[in-house]
Amino acid sequence: MHELSLVQGIITAVGEIASEKGGRVLSVRIGVGELAQFDIRLVRGLLNDLKKGTSLEGARFTVESEKSKVKCLSCGRVWAFQELAGPISRDEREMMHFLPELLNSCSRCPNCSKSYFEIEEGRSVRIIEVVLDA
Amino acid sequence: MPESEPRLDFRRGMIDRRLAHTKRVLLVMSGKGGVGKSVVSAALAGIAAASGLKAGLMDADIYGPSSALLFGAKGLPAEGESGLVPPILGGVKVMSVDLFASGRPIPLSGSGANEILLELLALTDWGNLDCLVVDLPPATGDIMLTLTSLRKVDVGAVVVTMPDRLSTSVAHRVLELLKGGGVTTVGVLGNMVRGSAKYKETGPRKLAEEFRVPLLGLLPYDPSVSNAVEKGNIEVLLRTKFSRSLQRSMSAYLRGMRRGTPRASG
Numbered sequence: 001m002h003e004l005s006l007v008q009g010i011i012t013a014v015g016e017i018a019s020e021k022g023g024r025v026l027s028v029r030i031g032v033g034e035l036a037q038f039d040i041r042l043v044r045g046l047l048n049d050l051k052k053g054t055s056l057e058g059a060r061f062t063v064e065s066e067k068s069k070v071k072c073l074s075c076g077r078v079w080a081f082q083e084l085a086g087p088i089s090r091d092e093r094e095m096m097h098f099l100p101e102l103l104n105s106c107s108r109c110p111n112c113s114k115s116y117f118e119i120e121e122g123r124s125v126r127i128i129e130v131v132l133d134a
Numbered sequence: 135m136p137e138s139e140p141r142l143d144f145r146r147g148m149i150d151r152r153l154a155h156t157k158r159v160l161l162v163m164s165g166k167g168g169v170g171k172s173v174v175s176a177a178l179a180g181i182a183a184a185s186g187l188k189a190g191l192m193d194a195d196i197y198g199p200s201s202a203l204l205f206g207a208k209g210l211p212a213e214g215e216s217g218l219v220p221p222i223l224g225g226v227k228v229m230s231v232d233l234f235a236s237g238r239p240i241p242l243s244g245s246g247a248n249e250i251l252l253e254l255l256a257l258t259d260w261g262n263l264d265c266l267v268v269d270l271p272p273a274t275g276d277i278m279l280t281l282t283s284l285r286k287v288d289v290g291a292v293v294v295t296m297p298d299r300l301s302t303s304v305a306h307r308v309l310e311l312l313k314g315g316g317v318t319t320v321g322v323l324g325n326m327v328r329g330s331a332k333y334k335e336t337g338p339r340k341l342a343e344e345f346r347v348p349l350l351g352l353l354p355y356d357p358s359v360s361n362a363v364e365k366g367n368i369e370v371l372l373r374t375k376f377s378r379s380l381q382r383s384m385s386a387y388l389r390g391m392r393r394g395t396p397r398a399s400g
Contacts, residue, residue, distance in 0.1 A: 002257050005148070005217045009256065012151070013144035073243055094210065095234040098218070099253055101246045102231075105238040115241040123249070127142045 002098065003038055006125050007046040014130055015055055023132035025059040031066040033122035034081055035100035037093060040065050043125060068122030070103070075112040081122070083110050100124050145256035146285075152217075152255065153287040156190070156263040158391060160320065161281055161291040166304040167272035169296050170325040171195075173359060175269035176204040177377045178292075178384060180368040183225030185388050187264040190220065192255070193230035194281060195271040196247035197240055202232040206366035210234060217259035224368035229258045248276035264391055274311060282317050290318040292350065295338055296326050302337040309345045320387060321348035323380075328355040351383025 010030065018025045030047065032040050040063055047061045068081040084107050088096075092106040100123040109117055153159065162175040175191060182189040193201035202208065205223040211233055212219040220227040231240065231250055242250070260266060271277055282289065291312055295305035305322070312319050322345075324338035342349035356376035363371070371377055 001213055001215075002217060004215065005257055005259075006144075009144045009148040013142055013147050016147065017142065091236075095236075098210070098257070099231065099234050099250050101242060101250050101253075102235055102238075102240070104241050104243075104246065105235050115239070116243060118243045118246060124253075127144055130142070 003042055003125075004046060007043060007050055010125070010127060011047070011050045011054060011056060013127065014059075017130055018055055018132060021132055025056050025130060026133055027060040027062065027129075027131045028056075029128040029130075030061060030063045031126045031128045032063060033066045033100065033124050033126070034068050035096055035103055035119065035122055036124040037097050038125060064128070066122045069120045070117050071120050072109040072112060072114065072117040074114040074116040075109060077109060077111040078120075079110055143252075145252045148256040149252070149284070150286045152258065152260060153266070153284065156260060156266045156287055157394070158264065159266045159268060159281075159284060159287050159289045161268050161270055161289065161317070162294060163270040163278065163291055163308055164294045164301070164305055165272060165274055165308040166295075166301050169294050169301050170353075171294050172200045172204065172269050173363065173371070173376075174292075174294050174323065174325060174353070174380065175267050176201060176368060177371055177380050179226045179228075179265075179267040180224050180372050181377065181381050181384065182265050182267070182388060182391070184372065185392065187388065187391055188262060189225065190227040190229070190260050190263045190266040192258075192266055192268045193228070193232070194251055194268050194277050196231050196250050196277065197242065197271060199230045199232040199235075199240075201228055201269055202230040203366055204363060204371065205368050207233060208236070211258075214259055218254075218257045220258055220260065224372070226368065227260060227263070229254055245276060247271075248280055251277055251280060274308065278308075278311075282312070282315055288318075289316070290320040292320050292323050293341075294323045294325050295341065297324055297329070297337040297352075299337065302341055305341055306344075309341060309347070313345070319345065319347045321350035323350045323383060324352035326355045327352040350387075351379060353379045353383065 044063045095102045179189045179191040193199045207221045220229040295301045322342040358374045359376050
């Protein structure tokens, strides 16, 4: 369950921001990109568990799911994971769960069938915003 | 008034904490493809482990990974409570994108390869290591820049080159980049060296002299390496003339690591 490592990484990083700035964290917005296929409830639960006993215990964490946005650098089409023409196997989903960029290894642009595209949004879990009291 | 913090890549901190338990990161680089970095990296990690050091091998050649093949590693790494658990083969903890991609092509544009590298470094639980050998890809792009910018860990670099002018000219650029950048240049390592005595010596030695770094050794062109690679077994590779020569070339460095005082050999 590498979600645990990632969430622990978020908690530590936000704690470090607060410590460096010398402020109290009021709220944190977390994005969960669809390509990594995390269970958003699991991420919420881990955040709530791991903040306990830390300086972030009183902070409000909101977790938002983020749709994928993939741009084909060959034809220019912007597309989302759900628009893929071909099926994605269980093995392929699993490798993307760890490394979302491997979408490039198992799919092609639905418009021009080229493999030349990049993920612009919705790859994995990320910190969108940390709000501190000044 | 609340203050907004800009986006933060929390993986950088995770990487620092992961590598806090690694005594030394050793980058195997050349700038040029085809000079044998992957085989040198694999054999070096294997030699380090065989000499009693806790060794790991990170395959940073994201587009053309080969470490898993060289060690015969297959399948997704296990997930432990602290992250991904690298498989241990020949005493070496091995991590590669190919454990996930399983031979599929890895066409990546822009920052894709570097994203994968950051993710693997952030997620891999190496535990305590004496030495993490990193097999770099050709070129002096994002991956090299990321790895030469690692913080809070002692980073050294071995620059591998063949003796010819094409290889040494690119190795020259890499050595130039390493100067004063916070990474210790452990030395220059000639690889696949054959031909007249004068030819064998010239390129790598000139580089080492110009940059005032040790010439670690001149590894012979050894056809038995191909057979060892076919086997996908690190122990077979370690029995080659090439590996014995590499062991001699790096013996002082590895001895220093065992004593806990890594330094350039010479």
